[in-house]
Amino acid sequence: MDSRGPVILNFKMKFIHTADIHLDSPLHRLEAYDGAPVEEIRQASRRALENLINLALDEAVDFVLIAGDLFDGDWRDYNTGLYFTSRMRRLNEAGIFVFIVQGNHDAAGQMTRSLPVPPNVHIFSSARPETRMIDALKVAVHGQSFARAAVMENLAAGYPAPVAGHVNIGLLHTSLTGRPGHENYAPCALEDLVNKGYDYWALGHVHQAEIVTHDPPVVFPGCVQGRHAREGGEKGCMLVVMEEGAAPLIHHQTIDVIRWTRTVVDLTGANTIDEVLDRFREEFEKTVARNDPLPVIARIELAGRTELHTRILADMEYIKQALRSTAAVAFGDRAWIEKIQVNTRPVRGRVPDSGPINELNLLVERLSSSPDDLQALGDELAPLFQKLPADYRQNAASFRPDDPEAMARLLAQAHALLVQRLRKASGAT
Structure with a gap:
């Protein structure tokens, strides 16, 4: 994703806009399946955050914006908080500021509220909107955290007027006008944001990357790591470049470490289980290659009209294990099957049963x-x-x-x- 917005003059900067890190949140229930890549699953969110930190250092960004849901409620242990602060210290040593608003998942956790952070990190208050300045860059970042897990008010309406002579950025965790699969938290109209007069709106909460509008940029970066089958495809953050005399550049940077995918295997005309496995291997090889070098967790859909329709449904456990074994032999640790859905249909013209x-x-x-x-x-x-x-x-x-x-x-x-x-x-x- 690469977008150009309106021309803004008299400054030069680079920053990362991220959200929905859900640090140490497990990929949903995969550990319950035999043969699942358990260690990869447990470490996925940390490794994605590590990629984000490395990107910030490699690009020498001026600051990082985290638009909510850094955590996933209460931590299982204090190592989650310690790990995060250690990553922030790396940015502090490089002189990189970090601005955070807490989202609905952060507000649900009690330990998150008392998290000690390095001096380069500012977590916005939940009591009222705040403005933080970076004087050397002439940047004003405006934000407000969630006070509780379910915020139904329009927080954006209370954000302050833009600071004259500065680049104004709004940091907000919101559903905007609503997005499928996401609770309608801190709802607001697009006009509420556009009319505020800010130069960039850094949003969070929606796990699919989206540039809602370009003038000014109103942006969801998506989550950094998909956690289940509904969060398929590349995941990452936005790298934003603004400089004098040029339009803002917004680049989506892929930083996920495991990729959720969906593969449809057409079994039309298949007559034997060996043919089913051959077609699966051929189609799944394309999925694995498209996402190389990342390992994939796949949902497989068997489709088409086939004489095997009844046999497949009647012996799903065998079909499931046969497909998983085929994937393990062909692709090893590069691929794992999360679920198999059967949407095949019987062949037309069969002699009716009696x-x-x-x-x-x-x-x-x-x-x-x-x-x-x-x-x-x-x-x-x-x-x-x-x-x-x-x-x-x-x-x-x-x-x-x-x-x-x-x-x-x-x-x-x-x-x-x-x-x-x-x-x-x-x-x-």
């Missing part, structure tokens, strides 16, 4: 096409679900009886298993 299988098909078709029936089925299964061991109910791979989509997937798998057994019992293929 007898019990036909009755089963009609029942499943009726249930699948009715959200109310799926909900009723989930209600029936809920008491049984609660009797399962806690480890299973809390496992990322477990089904949710209150989720119609999850119930539909469970129904499809049960249907395929029953059909396969009925055909085997009757001697049909």
Whole structure:
């Protein structure tokens, strides 16, 4: 991502805009899976922060802006805070300022509020908006931290007027007008920011990088490291260059250390499991190559019309382990499969089933096409679900009886298993 904004004169500077570091937050529930790269997972956020620090030093930036969610609630131990302050000392030794507003996850943690920091770091107050000046650069940074986890007020409305003769930067953790998958915290209209008269708005909270507008730049840098499948693709921060007589340059810098990906494998016409594995290997090799040298954590989707539709659904555990084994042999530590989704369909024109299988098909078709029936089925299964061991109910791979989509997937798998057994019992293929 590379963007040019309006021309601003009489200064020269370089800074990093980052947000949503979520230091020491684990990649969601992957450690529960056998064979997961546990150590890579545990260290991912720290290694991404290390890349950010190295980028700041290599580029000799003047300051770093952190627009909230530096942490992820209360730390598991004090090493999280100690690690962060040690990284900030490296920037302090290089004369690099750091400005931080606390976001909803920071406000949820009690230890974060009393974090001692080196003299180059300023954490903005949550009581009211503040302005911090860098006199040598003629820069004014305005910001306000979250006082609590759920801030529903328009914080931007209370930010001060721009300081005359300075480059004015607004540092804000916000959902702006709202973004899918993110709570609507500190909401504000784009006009609220544009009309404030600042030269750059450094936003946080939204985990997808986005330059909302260029005049002035209103920017989400995205998170530094994806933590689950909904945070796929390259992650990083923004390197911003402003100098006399030129338009601001905003460069997205990739600093993540593990990449979440999604790979669709088209099984149209596939007739054997060996063919499934060959097609998977060929398609997944492209995914691994695109993200080289980073390791990938992949969600695999099997799609297309195939004679193997019923067999795949009926023996998901075998298919899952076969794909994971194939990936391990072909790509080693460079790739790992997080989940497999089956969206295949049966081949058209097959001779219709009769007898019990036909009755089963009609029942499943009726249930699948009715959200109310799926909900009723989930209600029936809920008491049984609660009797399962806690480890299973809390496992990322477990089904949710209150989720119609999850119930539909469970129904499809049960249907395929029953059909396969009925055909085997009757001697049909």
